[in-house]
Amino acid sequence: MWCRNVLRTRTVYNKPAILACLQCLTNNNLNSVTLKHPARRLFVSDARECTIGDVIDQWSRRFESEGVQEPMKSIEHIVAHVIGTKKMVDILNVRNDALTASQIEKLESLCESRLSSPCRMPVQYIVGEWNFRDITVKLVPPILIPWPETEILVDVVVKRLSSLQADSGEIIEIGCGSGAISLAVAHACKGMKFTAIDKNLHACDLTTINRDNLNLTKQATVIHANLKPDASIEVLSSSNGADNVDLNSKLFDFVISNPPYVPTKQIPELQPDLRIYQDPRALDGGDDGLTVIKSVLKYAAKALKPGGRLFMEVHPTHPEHIQSFTNNYPDLKLYHEHSYKDSCNNDRIVEVVKVI
Structure with missing residues (x-):
């Protein structure tokens, strides 16, 4: 599992580069990428003798010599995709x-x-898909790459559903991106119904594609909508069932979210090989990283059924602030129940309960 100390790898993107890469990936024509390095056909002539081990060893050395981050992981993921x-x-x-x-x-x-790609396009975008828990989702820039830390969020939600013996219920995800979180939970919990929203129309389109590919159409509704600072939800386009539900009055059993949580001043410090590719709106959490998180908390306060739960992935410094926030605003009737650690032993997932 890739460890992301303190911050997940979240970065800023350059729109022209994204559009070029997106067009290339959409056309499924990676050969059209202009190569910075002449193609070296290392193995084709010796195909009968070439083994997967040979490929991994030779390409990992080349990646390392040319400054590719995590060279072994890169070639292993490419090989896994190919085979x-x-x-x-x-x-x-x-x-x-x-x-x-x-x-x-x-x-x-x-x-x-x-x-050859500018600033080393992330391997997730190169292969155009990613394995996330028990599902595979398609990925294109600038939609946020779901990292292994986010799988912990899914694990926590699935375990809580099991402990509550919840065979059915309704869940809303705020900021669905590729849909990985909702779809992974839906895949594991067939009785649950999901509403996934995102203010990025391209994210909604990608979530819809992934939902349909995973045969989860009956379980998940995708809506192009935005959570506003006042904790109200604005529907941005009327399609995919948006006309049939009032998200400002409907009650849910669970709210889940992986909101932007990187403090603005720390974004320039993030890993350069991803900097131009991922949407800054999915990264930038404001001065303290809590801007969107506070809106999610306020929305959960009115959208959760009594005893319902909010699950969020956050910055390791945020759980204590979230606990203070719920204590300072008792009218919200929210209680910070638990924080869960990631693989680097940082507090990463928070569980908040709507008090009965």
Whole structure:
């Protein structure tokens, strides 16, 4: 699991570069990327003798020599995509397997794209999809990449549903991005109904594609809508069931969110190989990183049923502020019940309960 100390890797993007990369990925034509390095066809002529282990070893060395961050992880994920495995542990079991000439050609094209793209396009965008918990979601820039830390949020929600023996219920996700969170929970909990909203229309379109690909259409409704600072929800386009629900009066069993939580001043310090690709609106949490979080808390206070729960992924410094916020505003009837740690032992997920 990739560790993100204190901050998740969240960055700023450059619109022209994003549009070029998005067009390239949309056309499914990675070979059209202008290569900074001449393509080196290392293995095609020796396809019969080329093994997965050979590919991993040679490309990881090349990635490392050319300054690609996490070179081994990069090639392992590209190989996993090419051979069609969803679990990285499977790579260890197939190192001695041979690759076909077509697999090698595809792999080399993806690897050269990783080397050639501006500021090293993240491998998630290179392969165009990502394994998240038990599902695979399509990804395109600038929609936020779901990191392993976010899987903890899904685990916490699924475990809480199990402990409550909740066979049915309604959940709203604020800021769905690719839809990974809602769709992963929906995949694990077939009786739950989901409303996923995002102010980015492209995010809503991507969530809809992922929902349909996962056969979760009956469980999830995707709405182009924005949570405003006053904790009201503004529907931005009337489609996909938006006309059939009033999100400012409807009650939910759970609210889940991975809101922008990086303090504005810390965004320039983030990892450069992602800086131009991800949408800053999904990253920038304001001066203290709590701007959107406070709106989510206020919305949860009116949208949760008594005994309902809010789950959020936050910055490690935020849980104590969230606890103070709920204590200072007793009229909200919210109680900070627990904070959960990520793989780096940082507080990352908060669970807040609507007091009965």
